[in-house]
Amino acid sequence: MKTETKWIILGILTTGCQTGYEIKNLMDASFQHFWKMSYGQIYPALKVLVEEGYATQSVVRTEGAPEKKQYTITLTGRRMLHRWLETPIHDTSVVKNELLVKLFFGTEMTRHQAVAHLEEQAELLQAKLDVYEQIEANICNNDESEFWMYTLNYGKEIAQAELLWCQKTKGEIKCKSE
Amino acid sequence: MKTETKWIILGILTTGCQTGYEIKNLMDASFQHFWKMSYGQIYPALKVLVEEGYATQSVVRTEGAPEKKQYTITLTGRRMLHRWLETPIHDTSVVKNELLVKLFFGTEMTRHQAVAHLEEQAELLQAKLDVYEQIEANICNNDESEFWMYTLNYGKEIAQAELLWCQKTKGEIKCKSE
DNA sequence: GGGCACATGTAAATCGTTACATGATTTC
DNA sequence: GAAATCATGTAACGATTTACATGTGCCC
Missing domain, CATH: 1.10.10.10 (Winged helix-like DNA-binding domain superfamily/Winged helix DNA-binding domain)
Incomplete structure (x- = not known):
């Protein structure tokens, strides 16, 4: 265990x-x-x-x-x-990001494909953000929710950053193909 | 397999x-x-x-x-x-974030402890960013590195966002304790 | 001679998911 | 009477890590 x-x-x-x-x-x-x-x-x-x-x-x-x-x-x-x-936090992070893996092999696909993946991911991230917003709207901001709010904020801010990166990268990939 | x-x-x-x-x-x-x-x-x-x-x-x-x-x-x-x-990317994300877990149980520790965790994490993130910067400085920006750069950018931007969140959350935790 | 980089591999243990089995109560 | 929610659990399978075993060649 x-x-x-x-x-x-x-x-x-x-x-x-x-x-x-x-x-x-x-x-x-x-x-x-x-x-x-x-x-x-x-x-x-x-x-x-x-x-x-x-x-x-x-x-x-x-x-x-x-x-x-x-x-x-x-x-x-x-x-x-x-x-x-x-006890100090040791890096447990078991990160598995299929989008980045596939993008890493970008030379093996068409630019159109890579852009399609990014667009799909952006939609998922937007949906995630919407869920977070809804959750936030539905909780009363009392003392008990304080620490939970911090973790929710983390989720929101990272999703936001991911979304921005998706948009930026999409632009760069399209730009290079011309 | x-x-x-x-x-x-x-x-x-x-x-x-x-x-x-x-x-x-x-x-x-x-x-x-x-x-x-x-x-x-x-x-x-x-x-x-x-x-x-x-x-x-x-x-x-x-x-x-x-x-x-x-x-x-x-x-x-x-x-x-x-x-x-x-094939479309299905959410493989096996996320395990020990910092968020421990922070979620914030009421079971002292605020000082929570802040200590955040500070330690911030240091690790800064070190990560430094490594990314070094990697970036050491690669020639040719066609072959294009897609790798995108994944590196992702790493940098997410780490940056995490760092900001650490700082902000640290402030909020300290603020509430007064 | 020690340590390091190169190089390959496996067995055991652990960890985690999935699918299944079971059954009560409530709501439509 | 069908579907949803509440509720507990396990067996089989699959994935992954860890530790170990083994050996070369180079540099100090």
Whole structure:
């Protein structure tokens, strides 16, 4: 079990999410632009956290609802989380950018093709930006959302920069073909 | 074998690199900011490419140098590469940003800690930018480097945007603590 | 002789995704 | 009664990293 996965799940337990399902929802809603996880990672990680004493599990049976397993972070768990949060960030960045890879091999395609890729990417980025704007419009800017806002800002600003680069590069590629 | 890995190796074969070792070197020198690969992927991929008829292998024995295996892309290989280059880019982005994750859990650390992370990151970004500048200064701007330059520009502009965000966020975090 | 650059490769372990299995309740 | 949402989980597969094994030739 990669340690980061475990600590991130543990961290999410401090945000009000208590079940695997809720964790996955939070991931998809607020986290997906900087980290992704599947059920195949979440449920086993929760199990491990309980085994190690960093979280406790309780089964909740509500009438008129499916049974669910609530997880709560323990004191030891919180201490370990803080320890992880304090440690310096090592470059985990597993970057895979297919657009840049294909563009790198630009001499093997037509300029028209390269431009088409950039245009498609620009559209996707614009859509991403629109989503971010919508999210921002829908949250009340309270104390609890402070740190989330920083990560959202990151997403917005990087997408913006990517969009600008797309436009600029498109222009340069067209320019050179004349 | 993930198809992308194979096509990327095949693409690199068109850039003048002919051995696994050279491919790895190119990767580390020009590619590392948007895709990474280890020998454990490169050598098996080369083997597969030969098996599928997309590349040929020849063993070269030079006096006073270790034996090496040169790979050359075949006509079929080039045709398949072009086909891959033409296909639309699907979002492969496997983003893992530990800084954003830790910042997301900002309420679980001191503001001082959060700022420290941002400062450390800013330094790393500045170092990255310096490396990019140096690379740019050392290459002659000929036709062959055109597409590589675009990917380098991407790296520079995104790093720049990240740096700005670091600075801005640092300010906001400090501001709120007073 | 030590260290470095060149050069190739694999096995094991780890990590992560996908697809599947299951089943309750609610809404249309 | 169909579809959507809530809810949990795993097995198989695929991808990737890490560590190891091996050897040459050159320079100090």
